Amino acid sequence: MGITQILFWILAAASLLSALMVVISKSPVYSVIWLIVTFFTISAHYVLLNAQFLAVVNIIVYAGAIMVLFLFVIMLMNLNKETEPQKNRWLKLIGAVAGGCLLVVMVAALRDTDSRMAQLGSGNIGLIQNLGAVLFKEYVVPFEISSILFLSAMVGAVVIGKKEDSKVVDIAGDEAKRRVAEARESMGV
Template identity: 75%
Template structure:
């Protein structure tokens, strides 16, 4: 076994185990921490595929920013076992069924996909390096890139507007 293979198996086991722990942990704070570990394992996979930019952006954006916000919300709301709303059994069954259906659809869609036959370019591909990625992004895909950035901007403005509305309806309220 080469070192790449060993790392691949290690990272895969780590990712799957942490992902299982995310959904089985009783305490939501632990779930978030396991989820961070999942992101690290996935970033490790990206590194094996020589996609360094993707790996580090995955850590900055997901592990560094989005998960911090998750943690924020969970800590402030102080969710724990005792005040977690107990869903009824049928709802759980329906959720499991729906999830299973999604899995089925995904497997069916990927079964005959081209990518299955392509072998992963582990450690050799260079499209994931930042220079090549930047050139591709700003030459070939510049319009979709700009459109998605405008989408983000409008979402941000929307969030600010929603937040502001709350404050203006309570003029006597304290400023945050």
């Protein structure tokens, strides 16, 4: 068993453990932290598979941007309490059993698939220069379309997150004006 195999097993155990902790943790903040750990282990898997571009993107996008967003939201709403209302015990059990059944069924089904190897540590398709070439040659249109997707998601997020009451905005404006006026007064202008 080479070093890569050992690394794989260690990483696999770490990602499973941290994923479990995401689900088990009582506090949302801990969950987020564990999820970040999970993402890091998955990125490590990518590195192991010599998919360095994705490993980097995974860390930047997921562990960096997305999880930070999650943390922001949790902290903004002050949800860092451990008093989450608990689901019905039976429903929880049924949910867990159903998930377990799915795992068992799938594993049992895929147990005797052909054994084929995945290339570890070598092969350079995952490098930025190769992926970039393919991305900007053959997949340039989807790439551009994804930018439109981002734009629309941004607009959507703003529209949804905006306070529905337009009066509130006005009041905020008044508030700002008042403050400006106060500041001017205090400065003696």
